[in-house]
Amino acid sequence: MEHTQRRPAGVARASSGLMDGLQRWLPKLVVAPTFLLVGIGIYGYMLWTGVLSFTNSSFLPSYNFVGLEQYAKLMESERWIVASWNLAIFGGLFIGICLLIGVVLAIFLDQRIRQEGAIRTIYLYPMALSMIVTGTVWRWILNPRLGLEKLMHDWGWTSFSFDWLVNSDFAIYTIVMAAVWQASGFVMALFLAGLRGVDSSIIRAARVDGASLPVIYWKIILPSLRPVFFSSVMVLAHIAIKSFDLVMAMTAGGPGYSTDLPAVFMYAHTFTRGQMGLGSASAMLMLGAILALLVPYLYSELREKRHD
Template identity: 70%
Template structure:
């Protein structure tokens, strides 16, 4: 019996048409400009700012590296220390009040009340405004000779006094009022979305067991919203650290430097006082503050997913 040896058949992949190759590369081509712009305009400028913070640059960038001299000058600058203190007061109060108020507003809307859509829109409306508009409006409202105090005096309440805007000890708290007014509605929307994502059977089971509504929210619902709490903390802290337009429009850092914040300090020293190196150092300190909040959160989230 003869055995006929045949060569093994080799299969070559069919050639891809031009349309198939275009469909494969088109998403990469479309996204490549965005990726390049992101790398250059965000991460590239971060590294550029970090490099400038190590130089003695003044009105123009200089490549005379001086190590951490700018950072030591920053720590000896009274205005910077004042702005850090103000940021601690403003940031903590803003985050606490905005989150607590947002939770209560979300719980209120979660009760299936009438006209929920209209009320939710009213709560969210301030987020449609820029911080410049918010700062200008609240500057008029809190101006002793123009706003709330004058209105109360015109109504006959001559003993009423609310001059925080021009009081160096209280000016920073007016920033808290304006920031909470603008951002609490957004925090409310975050928590409302979280509440609507909780299984209703859990709440019904707790009600059958005799738990009251406050106990249900405190013991069951709010612990389920821990990721929302983390997100709210990160977003509000980011808003607080980078606050510039609100301060500029409302108090301009005054009276004196009593309501100054790091973002305003950075702008003043980088663009008006010709101290680019010192301004870059302050910018890197602000970035460090944001990373100090963001990195532990990301670490905890990734750790939980792995476990």
């Protein structure tokens, strides 16, 4: 009798242990395929690209290692130098102008103005468009034969000229204009969310002390939004370094290769010129540029959390 009474208790314990194990491992089993695909599709191919950058691969992968030869060719390439310089111009202006416009618009909307929702929607709308659509629309607007210049001529201002899109010295600035138009609303939304999170008692106390509203924003509120600044810069820099579709839609890298960016250079040499090794080396340098921005940011954030 004692034996028959103990058996159900043992079975219950075994069943309970099985259920506990299943509950513990089931979530891991569910997400395991996703992690596997991410590991292979992202990090695996990043590693593979790094390997190819040390080979003389052409149209197809080749594992004849040549050391740093592809990186040396890259540094000697005039087109790569132009692309890197364009990235410096594009990235600097894109990030700076987006931050300026975003902060000004966020402060303006933070005054609880009428029709705030409509104005916010108007400035956020470009983010709903893809870069291809943005590039196509701006190519039409800036095309001297059918855009802004033609419109001014039809209105009687025949001396008006705006040929930046086809001028190799100014074409890169048209890319900046289109990118700023699309991304500044996103920066505005980030800063507006940050401003709405500031304790209103701080503003009231500063006003009691006699501080004007511009001084309050400049010396008190904006310095407290340092994490928002960092996040905005990281996102915008990531967009700038990876910009490809906007350039291809507007100029395809032209006139000549005056609007080439590293992403366009990588595509052209990997998929159209059969220089996979050189294209892989350029991709690794782009990855290095992103990591050079991301790693210090993550380090500073983790360091602050440890101190907190």
